[in-house]
Amino acid sequence: MKKIWLTVLAALLAVSLAGCGGSNKAETTEGNQGDGGGDIKLGVILPLSGNLALLGNEIMDAINIAADMKNKSGGINGKKIVTERADAPDPNAGSTQANRLVNTENIKMLMGTYSSGIAAASVPVAMRANATYVEVNAVADEITGQGYKYIWRNVATASMMGSNASKFAAEYIAPKLNLTPEKLKVAIIHEDSSWGTSVSNGVRTKAEEYNLNIVCDESYSSKSTDLSPLILKMTKAKPDVVIASSYIADAILLQKQAKQFDFRPKAWIGTSAGHALGDYAGSLGQDAEGIFVSDLPGIVSDNGLDKDAAQLKQEFLTAWKASHETVPSGVTFGAFCGAWTFFNDVLPQCKTFDAEEIRNIYLGLDIELGSLPDGTGVKYGQNGQNERATIVVEQWQNGALVAVWPDNYAAAQPASLPLPAYK
Amino acid sequence: MFLQNLVNGIFVGAMYGLTASGLSLIFGVLNIVNFAHGEFIMIGMYITYFAGALLGVNPILSVLISVPVMLILGVLVERFLINRIINSSDMAQIFLTVGLGLVLSNLALIFIGGNYYSVRVGYATESLKLGSLLIGKASFLTFIVTVITFIVVSMMLKYTFIGKAIRATSQDRTTAQLMGVNTGFIYTVAFGLGMVLVAISAALLTIMFPVYPNIGNHFVVICFVIVVLGGLGSLPGALVGGVIVGVIEILCGYYFSMGWKDVVPFLVLIICLLVRPQGIFGTRT
Numbered sequence: 001m002k003k004i005w006l007t008v009l010a011a012l013l014a015v016s017l018a019g020c021g022g023s024n025k026a027e028t029t030e031g032n033q034g035d036g037g038g039d040i041k042l043g044v045i046l047p048l049s050g051n052l053a054l055l056g057n058e059i060m061d062a063i064n065i066a067a068d069m070k071n072k073s074g075g076i077n078g079k080k081i082v083t084e085r086a087d088a089p090d091p092n093a094g095s096t097q098a099n100r101l102v103n104t105e106n107i108k109m110l111m112g113t114y115s116s117g118i119a120a121a122s123v124p125v126a127m128r129a130n131a132t133y134v135e136v137n138a139v140a141d142e143i144t145g146q147g148y149k150y151i152w153r154n155v156a157t158a159s160m161m162g163s164n165a166s167k168f169a170a171e172y173i174a175p176k177l178n179l180t181p182e183k184l185k186v187a188i189i190h191e192d193s194s195w196g197t198s199v200s201n202g203v204r205t206k207a208e209e210y211n212l213n214i215v216c217d218e219s220y221s222s223k224s225t226d227l228s229p230l231i232l233k234m235t236k237a238k239p240d241v242v243i244a245s246s247y248i249a250d251a252i253l254l255q256k257q258a259k260q261f262d263f264r265p266k267a268w269i270g271t272s273a274g275h276a277l278g279d280y281a282g283s284l285g286q287d288a289e290g291i292f293v294s295d296l297p298g299i300v301s302d303n304g305l306d307k308d309a310a311q312l313k314q315e316f317l318t319a320w321k322a323s324h325e326t327v328p329s330g331v332t333f334g335a336f337c338g339a340w341t342f343f344n345d346v347l348p349q350c351k352t353f354d355a356e357e358i359r360n361i362y363l364g365l366d367i368e369l370g371s372l373p374d375g376t377g378v379k380y381g382q383n384g385q386n387e388r389a390t391i392v393v394e395q396w397q398n399g400a401l402v403a404v405w406p407d408n409y410a411a412a413q414p415a416s417l418p419l420p421a422y423k
Numbered sequence: 424m425f426l427q428n429l430v431n432g433i434f435v436g437a438m439y440g441l442t443a444s445g446l447s448l449i450f451g452v453l454n455i456v457n458f459a460h461g462e463f464i465m466i467g468m469y470i471t472y473f474a475g476a477l478l479g480v481n482p483i484l485s486v487l488i489s490v491p492v493m494l495i496l497g498v499l500v501e502r503f504l505i506n507r508i509i510n511s512s513d514m515a516q517i518f519l520t521v522g523l524g525l526v527l528s529n530l531a532l533i534f535i536g537g538n539y540y541s542v543r544v545g546y547a548t549e550s551l552k553l554g555s556l557l558i559g560k561a562s563f564l565t566f567i568v569t570v571i572t573f574i575v576v577s578m579m580l581k582y583t584f585i586g587k588a589i590r591a592t593s594q595d596r597t598t599a600q601l602m603g604v605n606t607g608f609i610y611t612v613a614f615g616l617g618m619v620l621v622a623i624s625a626a627l628l629t630i631m632f633p634v635y636p637n638i639g640n641h642f643v644v645i646c647f648v649i650v651v652l653g654g655l656g657s658l659p660g661a662l663v664g665g666v667i668v669g670v671i672e673i674l675c676g677y678y679f680s681m682g683w684k685d686v687v688p689f690l691v692l693i694i695c696l697l698v699r700p701q702g703i704f705g706t707r708t
Contacts, residue, residue, distance in 0.1 A: 049529060049532055050532070050636075050637065052537075053532055053537035053636075054536070054537035054538055054539070054635075056537075057537070192682065218680065218681050219680075219681060219682060220676075220681035220682075220684070221681070221682075221684075221685050223640065223641050224681070224684070224685070225435070225438075225439075225632075225641055225642060225645065226431070226435045226669075226672065226673065227681075228428075228431045228435075228673060228676075229428065229431075229673055229675075229676030229677035229681060229684065230676065230681055232424060232427065232428065232431075232677055233677060236424070248539050248633070249539065249632065249633055249635075249638070249641065252539070252541065252632075252633055253631065253632065256547055256548050256631060257559075259548035260548050260549070260550050260557070260559040260561075260562075261550070261557055261559075262550070262557065277539070279538055279539035279540070279541075279633065280539075282539075282540075282541070283539065283540075283541030283543070283633050284541075284543075285543055287548065422548075
């Protein structure tokens with residue numbers, strides 16, 4: 001027995017020493033970087049099982065499509081991009097998977113993560129190992145607010161998502177209802193996790209800037225099994241506009257109970273997440289019609305894109321439709337664009353693939369708005385946040401989510417304003 | 424608004440009571456805390472959803488399919504899994520049911536996927552108007568079915584031979600055995616009956632909630648609170664505990680904030696455990 005324990009201890013020691021000896025260079029296989037052979041490995045940390053698996057798997061597919069498209073056009077200076085899937089259904093798993101990838105697998109380029117909570121656990125592990133982390137979805141403001149050097153987020157932040165909803169209410173909805181922003185009564189409701197709280201902070205700050213009349217401001221648990229008190233509070237406050245940050249089960253419950261209690265504001269603006277999923281409209285049918293969603297841009301009008309971006313969008317949509325029945329959401333487009341920028345604009349310039357080199361390349365990128373398929377551009381700040389990330393307002397029209405605001409991204413005109421009475 | 428909130432609370436509480444009743448019954452007879460309860464709710468909800476999507480069956484009528492299916496599932500789980508650890512340590516029982524729950528939710532994810540599926544029935548969003556009161560048709564329906572279910576199950580436990588055997592086993596396993604009760608068989612019947620209650624509650628939940636592999640997590644914590652509050656193993660306790668929690672939740676959510684809605688039931692539970700640890704209807708052992 002003693003021998004077995006000694007063997008196990010020796011093995012553990014050997015493994016830990018091997019982990020300590022890792023370099024901060026990205027792993028390639030079969031050959032050295034720059035000689036035209038071998039693969040470039042990218043660790044992708046996403047919730048592929050558990051609560052968040054639906055979008056986690058869609059994001060994985062979008063990243064793989066970007067990698068396939070790049071590989072088909074010759075790869076990275078002859079090298080093939082290979083993605084290493086790492087399932088992280090919760091923050092603990094996120095931390096474990098990041099540790100495995102950077103210390104055991106010695107992969108020093110990571111991508112992820114969809115959930116801000118999982119990103120908050122996995123990003124610090126990567127940063128401690130001097131690895132590059134490309135965040136293509138998680139929107140919590142703190143992710144790029146911690147002073148990390150090697151985090152790169154291409155999508156907008158949660159507070160941008162929220163502030164855009166208030167901006168839309170003040171600049172578009174109020175005039176359409178013949179009201180000044182000061183007269184527009186707004187209810188702010190949000191689920192109480194880090195994501196919902198970050199988004200609602202953006203909603204509140206911008207609403208106060210515009211002097212919107214906030215008549216109700218409430219948080220709730222996304223696992224609530226009854227939201228009738230919230231609906232009754234809003235019934236009493238009589239808001240013109242509801243701005244809601246919800247995951248999907250609570251977003252559906254909110255609408256069902258709003259109809260039960262005949263609560264119908266003039267406009268309802270969701271902020272990404274639950275309101276933007278196809279299952280939301282699938283569950284609610286006609287009751288989802290006319291709901292606005294402040295979201296990462298999904299399928300935007302070609303008017304807001306340059307020629308190359310429009311063509312890339314079509315190529316992505318063709319590849320997507322070959323394996324999916326649903327249309328890609330803003331989250332999926334964000335993942336594709338983040339991955340594509342990394343594969344097409346960053347990696348081809350790399351010689352050593354280390355995080356410092358990649359940082360210099362990212363900071364040097366200057367790609368105009370409308371140059372990517374979702375209408376965004378690329379210009380990173382020192383904190384790793386893409387300053388040309390964009391938020392648009394979409395609306396559920398005839399069962400599909402279409403961009404309606406601002407005009408240059410709009411694929412259709414806003415409709416159902418004010419929302420018609422329930423049938 | 425007070426009356427409206429009170430009525431809403433009673434209806435929500437009835438739903439909680441029915442959802443927790445299967446858990447309570449199984450604990451009362453088998454003395455096992457079933458941590459896979461949420462996943463069994465999930466399975467019941469999927470059966471209701473697919474019965475509607477594939478066969479066009481109304482959620483209420485779907486119990487004609489889900490009850491026998493869940494009954495058979497319950498019998499199989501009890502015979503092949505629970506039965507083997509019935510006399511083992513608490514730890515073994517916890518690991519088995521937690522593990523079973525994880526397996527079931529991940530199997531659902533693998534074979535059905537992570538999509539959120541909903542049944543769409545008109546009465547899910549319609550209301551009855553009684554003066555100034557608005558009563559959701561779905562909530563009212565749930566309340567009626569809950570009351571009928573509790574009456575039927577209580578009568579069965581009180582007046583039928585099998586019901587008496589279940590109660591005897593619940594009260595004193597050894598004495599029941601000495602009196603000739605086949606307790607092994609009773610465990611199987613009780614677990615199956617618990618699954619029948621899960622099937623009925625799952626059918627009603629599907630009217631308002633989308634179903635996905637982890638939907639059980641929404642209900643399982645509140646079920647444990649209700650079962651402990653009402654008294655472990657007590658069916659009337661589950662109903663009363665559910666209504667208490669439902670009313671407190673709704674009133675706190677409206678008069679204080681939605682955050683308090685999730686805190687106060689636990690405060691009540693803590694107070695109850697300090698004052699009456701066996702729960703409202705439980706008996707001290």
